[in-house]
Amino acid sequence: MADLATGAPPSLTEPLARHALTEAATRTELPCDPVELIRIGSNAVFRIGADLIARVASPTASFATAEKQIRVARWLEAERYPATRAVDVAQPVEVDGCAVTFWRSVAPGTTYAPIGDVARVIRQLHQLPPPVDLDLPEVQPFGPAGSALPEFAGLPPDDARFLRRQIEWARETFPRLPFVLPRGVIHGDANVGNVLVDEAGQPVLIDLDSFATGPREWDLIQTALFARRLGWHSESEYAEFVHVYGYDITQWSGFEQLADIREIAMTSWLSKKAADSEATANEAHRRIRDIRSGGPRTNWGAY
Incomplete structure (x- = not known):
């Protein structure tokens, strides 16, 4: 989806990210409620319920980067390395130019390691x-x-x-x-x-x-x-x-x-x-x- 005046992809706004998340969750048969926005920057990061995290990349970001993240996560899981785990669904999901990925929540809150x-x-x-x-x-x-x-x-x-x-x-x-x-x-x-x-x-x-x-x-x-x-x-x-x-x-x-x-x-x-x-x-x-x-x-x- 592009800006009609400039032909450029739109910036990552919360409404765009929420729409992409809802559509991607529907396609993958994952829950999309309740949803809490954690932060928005290069990616919009959402918490879904207690167990899931969704990341919505900017329309300007490379879809290949999201694909790489999932491949890396699968490799690290196979190595039993302590990294964030990607949900076992076909992903990333492309919605309106945004790459959406789903992850297992590390913990209910955010605590940084010593x-x-x-x-x-x-x-x-x-x-x-x-x-x-x-x-x-x-x-x-x-x-x-x-x-x-x-x-x-x-x-x-x-x-x-x-x-x-x-x-x-x-x-x-x-x-x-x-x-x-x-x-x-x-x-x-x-x-x-x-x-x-x-x-x-x-x-x-x-x-x-x-x-x-x-x-x-x-x-x-x-x-x-x-x-x-x-x-x-x-x-x-x-x-x-x-x-x-x-x-x-x-x-x-x-x-x-x-x-x-x-x-x-x-x-x-x-x-x-x-x-x-x-x-x-x-x-x-x-x-x-x-x-x-x-x-x-x-x-x-x-x-």
């Missing part, structure tokens, strides 16, 4: 044998070289130009970094926000969108960045993470550049949403200002 458990599930993932029948993409944090750069419509023109230059730098720099850990399957967005605690008190990895193959350092950089630059983890928490995982990325020669690249990725993701609200635009501008000036990152808000 940092040691975050390190443990990342280490477990990195120790899994490579999947035989799952063709994962190579990680490219900003897309392939030469592909179109974001417009960042909600940013002042100078901020947008600066961020596009940083993305071009990151595209060139990332593959040239002197990675030392074995390459293999990575989560792609590994951090404390993507590891929940289930009803038995065990950690469960969620958000399988960014699964890929590539340097394992990419799965470690966010925790180190949160601790060393943003102040979102204490030094003792980071020490526990290093102890459990078994490697301290901050001692690696490429740490500072990879941390810079991860900051650009975080800021670019937020800046694409700068037109959505004044608060988001202000946060994006603050981050860009600090990256430009080398200022402290401890005042960055969590999004």
